Amino acid sequence: MLLAVLLAAVVGGVCGGVLFGGSTGQAHFQTYEYTLKDCPAAYKRQVDPINIVFPGYADGPTTVNHIQFHTKWDAGGGSTQYFSSHGSCGAMYKQRAWACPLGTVPSFACDRFHIRVRKTYHSDGTKGETATGDAHHEDWVDDPFNPGCLVPSVIGSHAVDKNGSNGSGFDKGRREMRLAFNDGYAAGNHWWYSEYWNNRRNFKQCDGDWARSDGYTVHIRLHNSLH
Amino acid sequence: MKRFLIVLVAAALSFTLVSGWFLVRAHGQDATSVVDYGASPVSTYSVEEAESFQGWALYSVGTSFEGMPLVAVLKDPVTAPVDPVVTLIRPNDVSFIYGDCLPQDGDGCAPPLEIQISPSSSYTPADIDLPDVGRTTVRGVEGVFYEEGANLILVTGSSTVSIYGSSRDQVLRVAGQLRGVNVALSVGQQLPPPVAVE
Numbered sequence: 501m502l503l504a505v506l507l508a509a510v511v512g513g514v515c516g517g518v519l520f521g522g523s524t525g526q527a528h529f530q531t532y533e534y535t536l537k538d539c540p541a542a543y544k545r546q547v548d549p550i551n552i553v554f555p556g557y558a559d560g561p562t563t564v565n566h567i568q569f570h571t572k573w574d575a576g577g578g579s580t581q582y583f584s585s586h587g588s589c590g591a592m593y594k595q596r597a598w599a600c601p602l603g604t605v606p607s608f609a610c611d612r613f614h615i616r617v618r619k620t621y622h623s624d625g626t627k628g629e630t631a632t633g634d635a636h637h638e639d640w641v642d643d644p645f646n647p648g649c650l651v652p653s654v655i656g657s658h659a660v661d662k663n664g665s666n667g668s669g670f671d672k673g674r675r676e677m678r679l680a681f682n683d684g685y686a687a688g689n690h691w692w693y694s695e696y697w698n699n700r701r702n703f704k705q706c707d708g709d710w711a712r713s714d715g716y717t718v719h720i721r722l723h724n725s726l727h
Numbered sequence: 728m729k730r731f732l733i734v735l736v737a738a739a740l741s742f743t744l745v746s747g748w749f750l751v752r753a754h755g756q757d758a759t760s761v762v763d764y765g766a767s768p769v770s771t772y773s774v775e776e777a778e779s780f781q782g783w784a785l786y787s788v789g790t791s792f793e794g795m796p797l798v799a800v801l802k803d804p805v806t807a808p809v810d811p812v813v814t815l816i817r818p819n820d821v822s823f824i825y826g827d828c829l830p831q832d833g834d835g836c837a838p839p840l841e842i843q844i845s846p847s848s849s850y851t852p853a854d855i856d857l858p859d860v861g862r863t864t865v866r867g868v869e870g871v872f873y874e875e876g877a878n879l880i881l882v883t884g885s886s887t888v889s890i891y892g893s894s895r896d897q898v899l900r901v902a903g904q905l906r907g908v909n910v911a912l913s914v915g916q917q918l919p920p921p922v923a924v925e
Contacts, residue, residue: 533857533874537834543877543893544828546837579832638833648766648830658833663771663803667814675810694813695856698873698880700820700843701891702801703835704828708766710801711835714814 527622529555532584533699535616535634539582539589547581548634548660549699549713551674552615555624557724558631560593563617567596569727570690571680573615575599577608578658583618583632592616593631609656611639613676627719635673636660641707649706662709663702670713681720692720764827768838772802777821777908783846783886784919785908787823788901795826795839816854820845820889840901841891848924851882861895865902867917872898883918884910 531553534546554563568574573596581592594617600610617633624630641649642656649657661669681690694716702712777785777800790797801822808814826839852859852871861872868883876895879902881888888905892898906914 534837537831537836541875543837543874543891544839547834579834581834646766651765653832657830659830660835663801663805665804665806666809667805667818671805671809671814675813678810678813696816696850696854697857698850698855698878698889700818700889701837701878702822702824702841702843703837704768704830705835706765706830706833708769710769710771710799710803710824712818714805714808714818715816716813718813 527586527624529553529620529624529627529630530586530622531620531630531632532589533697534701535592536582536584536589539584541584541589545582546701546703548616548636548703549670549701549715550583550632550634550697551670551699551713551717552617552633552635552677553627553695553717553719554617554631554633554722555627555719556629556722558619558629558722560617560619560631562722562724562726563619563631563633564594564596565726566681566690566722567615567617567677571596571613571677573597573613575608575612577606578614578616581616581634583616583620585620585632586622588621590618592618606655608658609640609642611637612658613637613673614658615673615677633677635670635677636711637669637672637676639669646707648708657706659705659707659709660703660711662705662711667714668711670711671716674713674716674718678718678720689723690720692718694718764829766830768799768824768827770799770801772800772821774800774908776800776802777823780821780909783844784884784910784912785821785844786883786886786888786905786912787842787908788825788904789906792825792840792901792904797823797825798827798838799824816850818845819849837891839893840897842901842905843889843891845887845889847882847885847887847921849887851887851921851924852880863899865899865918866905868920870899870902881918882921884920885922885924 532541537545597614598612615635638658698715700715702710804819828836879898890898
């Protein structure tokens with residue numbers, strides 16, 4: 501009897517591992533649908549919708565290496581945001597953005613594409629190591645007619661492109677990322693697909709305009725070698 | 728000395744007027760909103776336009792909800808998506824936003840409550856590729872929770888009502904207070920059952 505119970509436990513464990521990714525290191529993919537101002541995850545801390553997922557081999561260094569190589573977004577500058585997955589919340593790994601023209605003061609004060617990324621808490625049995633990001637295009641706003649962008653900093657602030665008939669800055673940033681990973685060189689290495697998450701909450705920007713995602717996330721597979 | 732004082736007073740007055748003009752122009756009301764919530768939320772639609780809207784049925788909770796005023800009404804359909812191979816479901820909705828928030832450090836912010844109404848021909852929970860986090864029945868129709876319960880989606884009549892709030896309890900209270908904007912439906916009435924969409 502004891503042997504039967506042990507056997508059942510072993511078989512059950514193996515099957516569970518196959519079906520669900522098994523161990524704590526191979527749980528299913530899960531993420532909070534927005535980046536955060538701070539931890540823990542809650543609506544009042546939401547900042548940007550998650551609209552990019554990197555499956556495959558998306559540890560922090562590999563993810564940033566691939567982003568820089570394919571997009572040429574090789575500058576920094578921007579606030580620290582937080583990500584949550586499986587109830588584990590922490591600061592972003594890094595951020596990457598278009599470099600502003602030489603002589604720009606401060607160095608990030610320009611219209612640009614921008615993304616923050618962080619590896620999710622668990623690997624996934626099918627997707628592998630995953631990281632998430634908030635790709636977007638944002639404008640630099642520093643005119644006195646938008647004093648909301650001058651508070652608390654007097655130099656100005658970024659605002660994600662507002663909603664329009666083409667979508668918002670979130671949709672533009674995601675498209676830019678997708679296309680960069682699917683140029684001639686990368687095609688085949690970085691297959692992609694999309695999922696509809698409906699994370700379409702509107703976010704107020706410093707100029708009073710609103711930006712929301714169209715609710716889609718694009719998943720771009722990363723391979724396990726650095727560029 | 729007298730001339731100096733006059734110039735000084737005039738300069739101070741001018742500064743006050745110009746500063747006040749900038750603030751009032753940007754915020755529409757008073758300078759306190761600068762401290763509290765930054766720029767005033769911009770509306771791209773209005774309650775009056777929503778009341779006469781001829782498309783799908785719209786629902787809101789009136790001019791305020793639990794002390795949070797209606798701060799913006801939005802209608803920004805995506806008709807020519809920047810990435811059409813991805814954006815198969817094109818956002819086409821009217822949003823009623825309650826309560827304000829303060830964007831800081833170059834980041835956007837989430838208002839406390841948004842009621843976003845789309846035609847059910849646009850999408851329903853069946854189109855969402857994430858697992859729901861619970862289901863319930865609200866005023867006769869099924870409600871599906873997402874985003875750790877802070878998002879409740881109802882399909883009623885020919886509309887999909889997506890309530891983005893702060894908690895499961897709050898979005899349920901919102902659903903209980905929904906009333907028609909361009910259709911006759913009062914609080915306490917059952918919501919119309921979903922209409923089959925081809």
